[in-house]
């Protein structure tokens with residue numbers, strides 16, 4: 001099959017031929033219809049997680065082989081953490097923290113920048129008919145946005161600030177905007193923020209004056225300064241959610257969260273069911289976020305495009 005492999009020396013990917021993967025017991029063979037390039041993939045190319053192999057964890061595909069008749073032939077998206085069901089965290093119903101996990105395209109498991117992948121059947125979710133593949137491919141980052149209301153109670157009328165106007169920031173603003181109308185998305189790019197205006201989401205440039213005292217601030221800038229900014233904007237006894245892994249560390253004024261008794265919550269992968277439902281209902285609008293679609297074999301050009309300042313989401317089509 002055709003696939004893209006990390007080329008860490010050049011901080012990109014290269015097109016390769018690989019053997020088609022064989023599904024193990026309980027796994028399905030999925031033909032990839034569409035895959036999305038995420039910031040994590042760009043970081044993997046720069047050495048993050050020390051991953052070698054085929055990256056890609058955002059995909060929509062069709063099940064070609066599996067023991068379950070209900071799934072065969074269906075279009076699916078898939079949860080990326082593949083877990084053991086045996087370890088202490090699996091038994092505590094925290095499978096995303098399984099100590100033996102593999103993660104699609106990130107940790108010890110080849111990913112979706114390929115014609116085929118394998119995933120446990122239990123990870124797969126059928127895509128509703130009215131959701132096209134180019135929207136379904138956003139299920140994973142939309143699920144990551146839905147992780148926040150699982151972790152933090154958000155009531156209507158509470159003030160939420162989302163710091164960051166990139167792919168994930170935009171999705172988080174849309175998802176949290178379903179819970180409270182008092183939401184502000186802050187970013188560096190007027191043109192990106194303008195994509196949120198038709199959805200009724202208030203926006204501001206990070207150079208604009210912003211009223212502090214928010215109940216919840218979500219840090220999704222991917223920059224070292226983001227956390228300090230979040231700590232300035234949150235109210236005493238409020239919550240800061242950290243949603244991006246930042247490659248380089250930054251000095252943080254840790255006296256502020258102590259004095260103001262701020263909860264800092266790390267947040268990673270989330271539930272697929274509400275994500276797929278939101279895409280089907282049109283509660284989350286993803287198509288304006290697509291900057292370009294490339295054939296899989298043009299992976300290096302797609303990665304280059306994804307790094308450009310005027311790109312949001314770049315898709316790959318096998």
Ligand SMILES: [Zn+2]
Pocket residue numbers: 038039040057058140141
């Ligand atoms: Zn991602």
Ligand SMILES: [Zn+2]
Pocket residue numbers: 083084085086087088089090097098099100101
């Ligand atoms: Zn486990």
